[in-house]
Amino acid sequence: MTSTPVDAPRLFPDRLVVAVDGTSGSGKSSTCRGVATRLGLRYLDTGAMFRAMTWWMLQHGVDVHDPAAVAARCAEPAIASGTDPSAPTITVDGTDVAVAIRSDEVTAAVSPVSTVPEVRARLLALQRAIIGAEVEPTGIVVEGRDIGSVVVPDAPVKLFLTADAAARASRRAAESGATDVAATEQSLRSRDAIDSGRATAPLLLADGAVQVDTTGYTLEEVVELVVAMVDRVRS
Numbered sequence: 338m339t340s341t342p343v344d345a346p347r348l349f350p351d352r353l354v355v356a357v358d359g360t361s362g363s364g365k366s367s368t369c370r371g372v373a374t375r376l377g378l379r380y381l382d383t384g385a386m387f388r389a390m391t392w393w394m395l396q397h398g399v400d401v402h403d404p405a406a407v408a409a410r411c412a413e414p415a416i417a418s419g420t421d422p423s424a425p426t427i428t429v430d431g432t433d434v435a436v437a438i439r440s441d442e443v444t445a446a447v448s449p450v451s452t453v454p455e456v457r458a459r460l461l462a463l464q465r466a467i468i469g470a471e472v473e474p475t476g477i478v479v480e481g482r483d484i485g486s487v488v489v490p491d492a493p494v495k496l497f498l499t500a501d502a503a504a505r506a507s508r509r510a511a512e513s514g515a516t517d518v519a520a521t522e523q524s525l526r527s528r529d530a531i532d533s534g535r536a537t538a539p540l541l542l543a544d545g546a547v548q549v550d551t552t553g554y555t556l557e558e559v560v561e562l563v564v565a566m567v568d569r570v571r572s
């Protein structure tokens with residue numbers, strides 16, 4: 338399931354990491370939380386960390402379209418993620434930003450901020466520290482865009498979730514209460530284009546990842562599929 342050479346040192350030896358990447362609105366969060374809850378694993382939403390970084394930049398008046406300005410400040414915010422799948426938390430400098438990071442303003446700015454290599458390097462270190470600290474004794478489900486390719490390339494279970502853009506837009510609109518589904522779809526497509534086209538750690542199908550199109554499936558069905566994959570590597 339992984340392309341890591343057999344003699345390469347494992348990043349997290351003897352630890353179960355389930356790496357879940359995919360497009361915006363493909364059902365990653367619900368799937369990951371469902372799987373982590375079912376299997377008693379921890380859960381890390383790395384998208385929330387990029388959103389928290391973006392929220393801080395907006396709060397401090399940093400021009401999110403100026404990569405040098407973002408890079409110059411990205412070491413400042415203290416971002417902390419709680420990894421309980423039934424109640425994941427995210428704080429910046431001690432402030433709970435779980436609701437604020439889902440605003441349209443943050444959603445519109447998060448992809449440009451995520452393209453800045455210094456931002457990615459800082460959050461990569463933070464993500465690996467959390468994964469290293471949280472996976473014992475059970476393991477952790479980690480969702481994002483570059484988990485199977487960059488953050489934990491030797492994860493024993495890797496998934497890449499996709500879904501039709503129209504299906505993703507109606508799911509997102511239902512979650513957020515947005516009434517303009519066409520605008521939601523446009524926003525998802527534009528984030529996907531930036532996330533897939535960036536130079537550093539683009540969204541792509543990682544080596545060894547299993548691609549799942551969730552369009553015609555219920556959440557329960559996708560959770561069941563992933564649980565079965567994890568059970569196979571555990572046995």
Ligand code: DC
Binds near residue numbers: 361384451
């Ligand atoms: O999963 P999400 O939609 O909350 O993620 C928000 C943005 O964060 C997404 O558009 C791209 C960025 N992101 C990233 O670049 N790398 C990750 N591992 C996770 C998210």
